[in-house]
Amino acid sequence: MAHAIEHEYTTTGLNHRKMLMWVFLGSDCLFFGSLIATYMVYRGQSLVGPYPVDIINVPVTTISTFVLLLSSFAMVQALAATHADNRRAIVGWLLATAFLGAIFIGFQIVEFNTFKNEGLTLGGNLFGATFFTLTGFHGAHVTLGIIWLVALAILGKKGRLGPNTALDVELCGLYWHFVDIVWIVIFTLLYLIGGFDAGPAPLGG
Amino acid sequence: MSPEISENSHTLRSNDDYSTVKMASLERLAESVVDELNKAQGESQMGLLPFRRTGNVSEQSVSNTTKSIGRRSSLKNRSVIFGLLAALFLFAVGCSKDGMSPFDPMGPVAAKQLDLFNVLMWVMVIVFVLVEGVLLYAIIRYRKRPGQAKPPQTHGNTSLEITLTIIPTILVLGLAIWSVFTLFDLQDPPEGSPEALHVNVTGHQWWFEFEYPDAGNGKKIITANELRIPVDRPITLSLESDDVIHSFWVPKLAGKLDMIPTHTNEMWFQADSDKINDDLPVTLYGQCAELCGLSHALMKFQVTVMDQADFDSWAAAYGPPPTISARAKAGQAVFAANCTLCHTIDGPDDPVLSASRLTGFLTGGDITPVPAPNLTDLRTRHTLAAGLVDLSETNLLSWLHDPSEIKANNYMSQRAVMYKTETGTSNLTNEEIDALIGYLLDLQ
Amino acid sequence: MAAITSVIPRPTSYEGLWGWMTTVDHKRIAVLYGVTAFIFLLIAGLEAGVIRMQLASADSTLVSPGRFNQMFTMHATTMVFMVIMPLSVSFFNFVIPLAIGARDVAFPRLNALSYWIFLFGGILLHMSFVVDQVPDAGWFSYANLTEKPFSVDRGLDFWSISLLVLGTSSVAGGLNFIVTIINMRAPGMSMMRMPVFVWMTLITSILLVLAFPVITVGLIELTMDRNFGTHFFIPAQGGDPILWQHLFWVFGHPEVYILILPAMGIVSEILPTFSRKPLFGYPFVIFSGIVIAIMGWAVWSHHMFTVGLGPVANSVFTITTMLIAVPTGVKIFNWIGTLWRGALEFTTPMMFALGFVALFIIGGLSGVSHAVSPSDFQQQDTYYIVAHIHYVLFGGSMFGIFAGTYYWFPKITGKMLNETLGKINFWLLFIGMNLTFFPMHFLGLNGMPRRIYTYTAEFGWEYLNQIASFGYLVLLIGILVFMYNVWQSRNSRHVGHDPWDAPGIEWSIASPPPPYNFAEIPQVLGRDHYWIVKENAEAAGTPITGPEPTVDPKSIHMPSPSYWPLFTAVGVALIGGGLLSHFALSFVGGAIAFVGVIGWSNEPAAAPNDHH
Incomplete structure (x- = not known):
């Protein structure tokens, strides 16, 4: 990670990279917003099954959602360890976060596979297209986050993370929490609300 | 310099005589805005509008130069306004009343839309003249003079800003409100109109299909590329598309509305006899207005406005050709053997058949049937190939021989089995084509 | 690893x-952007030439309908994404760090990445010519004409994937300039002291990072439809082609402001310089820019008045579109207010800036006329719209960019472009532009639809089309004069660091600026910093005659x-x-x-x- 211009003067006092991350997350909001809008527009518009009620498994995804939430907690701990300059804890918590993220991705892979076997495909109906696109792009975000976390853990192992470079961990944390929050929205809309849609007619408009 | 100017001013004077009251009021408007700006910039000798020049300036030490410059810019300012009026004249001339021009509306919908545009255009012209006038005035009046000191460093004027925000806000909101009323007003035919005639219009690459569910006495009619409508009666239309997005537009009757697959858009128009100067029937032009592929430019149609009686007799006569002559009978056999996969000539199309054609077309493939015009009333039509050429025996012959000669991109030459030849021309014999023409055009 | x-x-x-x-030097990246985008401008200009030659006569058969569709699609796509946007970014790159008193942008390597992705994205799109599978569905590429059954070759894939690549570049650039402007201003430069061009860059960048994700999603869905079997926009399987239009225009309308706001910023720098007085109503110009940026998100459906969204939706968008004209008008008033009682010097940049204002007024007025939806039903998709967008984008954006080029050229190279050639260049472009595009108003009002490759003589469109095609030749000569002007400038003598007696901070340093820009980060004294500095120096009896002293580059960590x-x-x-x-x-x-x-x-x- 780049450290050279860490201590230079900024107008707002905020670090450049931190501001970059915030603005990027704002941009990413619009990205997920548009994907979610597509899902909402096509909700209940599929001409053929399988429909959400046929295949969405809320309990299972509740577990994976819980795992992802737990990973956010591990992320907070990793940042705290970085500030405390506890190298073992840094690496441990970063890997824990990555591991929990990986479990979430594992659930997603199993889920995609099950859905595929039950006949839900990208090209089968609009529900399949919107579901796989939205959750797939979220999964890609999580995967990138895992790679980032592992890379940080390697740096931590080498002793390159500590209070002076806490920003490196904090940025990853910002990203990770954002991806988490997006999942909460997706889980609410696709599973808790939309998961019981049946048939081609939209439920409740 | 000055004799030149006075000469110029002479010519301008004489032009002045031609100008109307409008000219004067425009100047007044320009003047008041300029005034406002001057006030905003604080009282100063340099900020006066030339044609309001009084003793104030001549009292200055630089009076001589300023004066002549002032006079010149005044002239320029006037000639600018004249130039703009000339441009306006050009504008009026530029708007023709040709076939596709909406400036000669023949029905209430197009007329109300034009009313709005006409007012809008005057608003635009006045604002244009004012703003460009002030801009040009500033450019000419405030150019740097040799040895001129730094101009006064003003930073702005809040009350002027607010005024110049509120005035356009009122102006555009006025236009917006009128637009909104017109929108709702034109949504449906007015109360008390005669009973509307309904037409379902379907856009195809690259032709229009017209279906009258009830053209009179419950008779259903399907035809293509030529819409016949009775005068003085509202026509309600349901617009759809079979393939990509098209747009339905008859400028003299109404603005356009898109034809979108799986959406049905509703519109209406009417042709008014008191707005049509020629004897009926008259032919109006329409064209697809949304890019729809290769032959978008060739996707045209005609609207024939006729008396109710003429319309009724056309509707009553709608039906397959009587097929009396031997030539026509031979042609009927050729038609049945070569054309019926896509075309029909037995009156209204079979919905199941047309649906299966559409599915075949959308899923692609090489020799799938395509939705094609219903040819039942071909003999009563005026044009061929979506309004491209007049319908005549010669043109139909050349069309049947090789459709791409007339319309470069069409599904007939690409998909019909009879054109799957090396040259792309028909594999029918000349006799067969001749018989087909006899049948389709009901020639004896 | x-x-x-x-x-x-x-x-x-x-x-x-x-x-x-x-x-990773922002000034060099600016030159790279500028030169690359200018090459794309020439390509897009030649494509426009094919369009104009084809339409110069009725029933012309110069090019095939397919080729014609490719020409207008590539012309617009190139002009929007590979000419006007990167030319604006070129100015962002060169001017922003200098104008805010910084040594570089916040992320110099990210900046270089943006450029290289832009270059490769542009090349990728133009590879479609190599394999002759060129996009042909218009720059808006309305679904479902873009779907496989109607567009079998890979042209639309080239289009959507190149735009995805180009979008990455734009968003990265946008992020970079937001952070740079917010975080790297020299001491003393509060937000309300920032030059208008910096403000407009900030607003443009915010629009970029928020608008591009929307089109990205649309493009991803289109790409998946064409390659992975989804049916996002295929009606036969329940997809809705109108969703594409919404996604496209939710992006597309802010995009219009992305194209014009930088030019407005450039003009707001040039008019005060050559009027010798500060910008009139600075806060109003800024706030109107902000209002435009916010309202720009609420007007997209005026591109869709004829879709049949119903009178309620059309009413709403009529009103919002009408209202967005107000802040635009405010800007025009303030530009004229800046000229008022100034001492105008008609240098080439000033003439282009004045040309911008004059032509933008026309484009703005015809824009208002689109807002009147019932009347727009007649004008939608006709040449009237073509006339409008060219008054806004050529008369507006391109004139602003030419103004900026003539204005900052001495700062970039240390040499002045020839003023006489510059004025010839201006008049050729000004006259050519009006000859080409003014007749298009009448063509559209007389019912000539857009995007038709041929027309018959019976509707009376030929004469005006001939004027427009002749105007194209005038424009072409104008561009050639510009190229010659740049070419001949290599022999001209070095001008001082401040040839225009300008107010911006960038004029206080040597031309071309040293790699580190400012040996010492300046303390900003006010909105027109360098004017204040020069005035103070004059008052103190020690007028400024040369640039800020340079230092050994090695002493500054870059x-x-x-x-x-x-x-x-x-x-x-x-x-x-x-x-x-x-x-x-x-x-x-x-x-x-x-x-x-x-x-x-x-x-x-x-x-x-x-x-x-």
Whole structure:
């Protein structure tokens, strides 16, 4: 990670990279917003099954959602360890976060596979297209986050993370929490609300 | 310099005589805005509008130069306004009343839309003249003079800003409100109109299909590329598309509305006899207005406005050709053997058949049937190939021989089995084509 | 991984081709952007030439309908994404750090990455000509004409994937300039002291990072429809082609302001300079820009008045579209207010800036007329709209860009463009522009639809089309004069650091600026900083005669050149290229980009022993 211009003067006092991350997350909001809008527009518009009620498994995804939430907690701990300059804890918590993220991705892979076997495909109906696109792009975000976390853990192992470079961990944390929050929205809309849609007619408009 | 100017001013004077009251009021408007700006910039000798020049300036030490410059810019300012009026004249001339021009509306919908545009255009012209006038005035009046000191460093004027925000806000909101009323007003035919005639219009690459569910006495009619409508009666239309997005537009009757697959858009128009100067029937032009592929430019149609009686007799006569002559009978056999996969000539199309054609077309493939015009009333039509050429025996012959000669991109030459030849021309014999023409055009 | 990435030594040369390819200097990147975008301008201009020659006569058969559709599609796509936007970014790059008193942008290597991705994205799109599968569905590419049954070759894939690649570049650039402007202003430069161009860049950048994700989603869905069997926009399977229009125009309308706001910013710098007085109503110009940026999100459906959204939706968008004219009008009043009682000097940049105002008024007025939806039903999709967008984008954006080029050229090169040639250039473009595009108003009002490759003589469109085609030739000569002017400038003598007696901070340093820009970060005294400095110096009896003194570049720690932006951009381009040819290539590209990012993050922004 780049450290050279860490201590230079900024107008707002905020670090450049931190501001970059915030603005990027704002941009990413619009990205997920548009994907979610597509899902909402096509909700209940599929001409053929399988429909959400046929295949969405809320309990299972509740577990994976819980795992992802737990990973956010591990992320907070990793940042705290970085500030405390506890190298073992840094690496441990970063890997824990990555591991929990990986479990979430594992659930997603199993889920995609099950859905595929039950006949839900990208090209089968609009529900399949919107579901796989939205959750797939979220999964890609999580995967990138895992790679980032592992890379940080390697740096931590080498002793390159500590209070002076806490920003490196904090940025990853910002990203990770954002991806988490997006999942909460997706889980609410696709599973808790939309998961019981049946048939081609939209439920409740 | 000055004799030149006075000469110029002479010519301008004489032009002045031609100008109307409008000219004067425009100047007044320009003047008041300029005034406002001057006030905003604080009282100063340099900020006066030339044609309001009084003793104030001549009292200055630089009076001589300023004066002549002032006079010149005044002239320029006037000639600018004249130039703009000339441009306006050009504008009026530029708007023709040709076939596709909406400036000669023949029905209430197009007329109300034009009313709005006409007012809008005057608003635009006045604002244009004012703003460009002030801009040009500033450019000419405030150019740097040799040895001129730094101009006064003003930073702005809040009350002027607010005024110049509120005035356009009122102006555009006025236009917006009128637009909104017109929108709702034109949504449906007015109360008390005669009973509307309904037409379902379907856009195809690259032709229009017209279906009258009830053209009179419950008779259903399907035809293509030529819409016949009775005068003085509202026509309600349901617009759809079979393939990509098209747009339905008859400028003299109404603005356009898109034809979108799986959406049905509703519109209406009417042709008014008191707005049509020629004897009926008259032919109006329409064209697809949304890019729809290769032959978008060739996707045209005609609207024939006729008396109710003429319309009724056309509707009553709608039906397959009587097929009396031997030539026509031979042609009927050729038609049945070569054309019926896509075309029909037995009156209204079979919905199941047309649906299966559409599915075949959308899923692609090489020799799938395509939705094609219903040819039942071909003999009563005026044009061929979506309004491209007049319908005549010669043109139909050349069309049947090789459709791409007339319309470069069409599904007939690409998909019909009879054109799957090396040259792309028909594999029918000349006799067969001749018989087909006899049948389709009901020639004896 | 770190082993691989540390094998390659850090580039140290600032000279020659490698110097340019590894540069992270915002001023050099600006030149790269400018030159590349100008080449794309020539390509798009030639495409426009084909369109104009085809339409010069009725029933013309110069090009086939398919080729014609390709020409207008590529012309618009190139002009929007590869000419006007990158030319604006070129000015952002050169001017912003100088105008806010900074030594570079916040992320110099990200900046280089943006450029290289832009270049490769543009090349990727133009590869479609090589394989002769050129996009042909218009720059808006309305679904479902873009779907497989109606567009079988790969043209639309080239279009959507190149735009995805280009979008990455734009968003990265936008992020960079937001952080730069908010975070890197010299002491004393509060937000309300920022030059208007800096403000407009900030607003444009915010629009960029918010608008591009929307079109990205649309493009992803289109690409998936065409390649992975989804039915987002295929009506037969329940998809809705109108959703594409919404996604496109939710992006597309802010995009219009992305194209015009930078030019407005440039003009707001030039008019005060050559009027010798500060910008009239500075806060109003700023606030109107902000209002435009916010309201720009609430007007997209005026592009869809004829879709049949119903009178309620059409009413709402009529009103919002009408209201957005007000802040635009405010800007025009303030520009005229700036001229008022000034001492105008008609230099070439000033003439282009005045041309901008004059032509933008026309484009703005015809824009208001589109808002009147019932009347717009007649004008939608006719040449009237073509006239409007060219008054706004050519008369507006391009004139602003030419103004900026003539204005900042002496700062970029230290040499002045020839003023006489500049004025010839201006008048040719001004006259050519009006000859080409003014008749199009009448063509549209007389019912000539857009995007038709041919027309018959019976509707009376031929005469006006001939004027327009003649105007194109005048424009072409104008562009050639500009090119000659740039070419001949290599022999002209060096002008001082401040040839225009300008107010901006950038004029206080040497021309061309040293790599570090400011030996000492200036303390900003006010809105028109350098005017204040010069005035104070004059009052103190020591008028300023030369630029700020330069220092030994080695004494200032600057970001070092880097291979990684170029390397990473190659990876990104290969991902896109792979989607268009072999998926394996995408994986190679992904791997390259991954290595690039790792190498990038292992490399400090400035090499420890390199004091550049």
